Amino acid sequence: MSYEVPFIRPVFPFPTDLSVDFEEIIESNWFTNFGPREIRFREKIADYLGQNLHAVTFNNATSGIIAALSAVFGPGDGTKGIIIPSFTFAAGALSIQLLGYKPLFIDIDADTLQPSVESAIHIAREGKCEVAGVLLCNTFGIGNPDISDWENLCEQKSWPMVVDSAAGFGSRHSDGTLLGATGRCEVFSFHATKPFAIGEGGAVVTSDPILAESMRSFSNFGFADGLGSNQVGINGKLQELNAALGLRQFPKFEKALSSRRLALNRYREEISADFFSFPRGIEQSSVCFASVITVDHKTRERARERLIEEGVEARTYYSPVVDRQPIFAPYQDLSAPLPVTEDIAGRVLSLPIHENMKSEDLDRVIKTLNGL
Ligand SMILES: *Cc1c(COP(=O)(O)O)cnc(C)c1O
Numbered sequence: 001m002s003y004e005v006p007f008i009r010p011v012f013p014f015p016t017d018l019s020v021d022f023e024e025i026i027e028s029n030w031f032t033n034f035g036p037r038e039i040r041f042r043e044k045i046a047d048y049l050g051q052n053l054h055a056v057t058f059n060n061a062t063s064g065i066i067a068a069l070s071a072v073f074g075p076g077d078g079t080k081g082i083i084i085p086s087f088t089f090a091a092g093a094l095s096i097q098l099l100g101y102k103p104l105f106i107d108i109d110a111d112t113l114q115p116s117v118e119s120a121i122h123i124a125r126e127g128k129c130e131v132a133g134v135l136l137c138n139t140f141g142i143g144n145p146d147i148s149d150w151e152n153l154c155e156q157k158s159w160p161m162v163v164d165s166a167a168g169f170g171s172r173h174s175d176g177t178l179l180g181a182t183g184r185c186e187v188f189s190f191h192a193t194k195p196f197a198i199g200e201g202g203a204v205v206t207s208d209p210i211l212a213e214s215m216r217s218f219s220n221f222g223f224a225d226g227l228g229s230n231q232v233g234i235n236g237k238l239q240e241l242n243a244a245l246g247l248r249q250f251p252k253f254e255k256a257l258s259s260r261r262l263a264l265n266r267y268r269e270e271i272s273a274d275f276f277s278f279p280r281g282i283e284q285s286s287v288c289f290a291s292v293i294t295v296d297h298k299t300r301e302r303a304r305e306r307l308i309e310e311g312v313e314a315r316t317y318y319s320p321v322v323d324r325q326p327i328f329a330p331y332q333d334l335s336a337p338l339p340v341t342e343d344i345a346g347r348v349l350s351l352p353i354h355e356n357m358k359s360e361d362l363d364r365v366i367k368t369l370n371g372l
Helices: 015-028 036-049 061-073 091-098 117-126 147-157 209-218 240-270 297-309 326-334 339-345 359-370
Strands: 054-058 081-085 102-106 131-137 161-164 185-189 202-206 290-294 348-351
Touching: 015 036, 015 240, 036 054, 036 202, 036 240, 054 061, 054 209, 061 091, 061 131, 061 161, 061 185, 061 202, 061 209, 081 091, 081 117, 091 102, 091 131, 091 326, 102 117, 102 326, 117 131, 117 147, 131 147, 147 161, 185 209, 202 209, 240 290, 240 359, 290 297, 297 348, 297 359
Parallel strands: 081 102, 081 131, 131 161, 161 185
Antiparallel strands: 054 202, 185 202, 290 348
């Protein structure tokens, strides 16, 4: 179904610019396998996000999560678990399972929608499954305001932490620093649905050069110089054409972010606060999603129906929540209690947001919600 106001509308570089890139790629006869554009793109990512960081690119963020978990935790034997919120996208839990670990689902905090430290402590206290570490999510790309509590907990428990910031490239923590420098490494997505869109693509960023090299090898069949496959691996490499797209997105990115933040501000200022609230910290994010929490489930359903009638596409990220998806049924007994996750899943609504969103489209969404 197509909507007059679609949920997303990625803005890509000019086709004429890309055709120049493509001609050069053909000319150089170097299409993938860490070509000159991939190298420049990875360097730009690392420079953009902070100092002394190393970026490893991937064909998508999910490959990056798998590489990060494999490099940090090693292949699992099916007995240990990795803590992850249920209120997120399925890719993280799938990766945990694929590597031979059990996803140990935890709850979120109601005002931030971010993974709850108390819920992780509950998992450790219950002791139903040995905890190997944490795959934290910066849910909706919003920097977790309790990140230092998470770092303290993980240090105290000797849990390595990998951070899924897939939707958060360009997002900032409340102290103004960009996401990308917490945990052992952080994963970003450049999927078409994300603010920095190259179609399919991702990167993992770390301050540890040895970890970076291990993940790069993982993305390339586990190859080591002259030895062939020297560790587990996949083919997760980013193509030159996608790297070219990424290099062309960088100069436009700050403008893209401010355009998204302006649209979010209109929602925040003009949608009735009696019925809709925004998660804390969203204004510092790259606004991948304009997620609102409705006052109750009925209001969410009514809002969604009315928006559809008005030709507006809204979604319900993240519902169904991950622990309720059939493949994860075997792990439900190991989960922490998830009351906030269940409540929020029934009340969350993601409004359309993209770069250069027309003022009249924003008006239409705001008017529909205020007229329920
Ligand atoms: C988008 C997203 C992913 C998956 O990213 P891909 O690049 O599509 O593999 C994983 N985790 C979260 C939280 C996401 O938002």
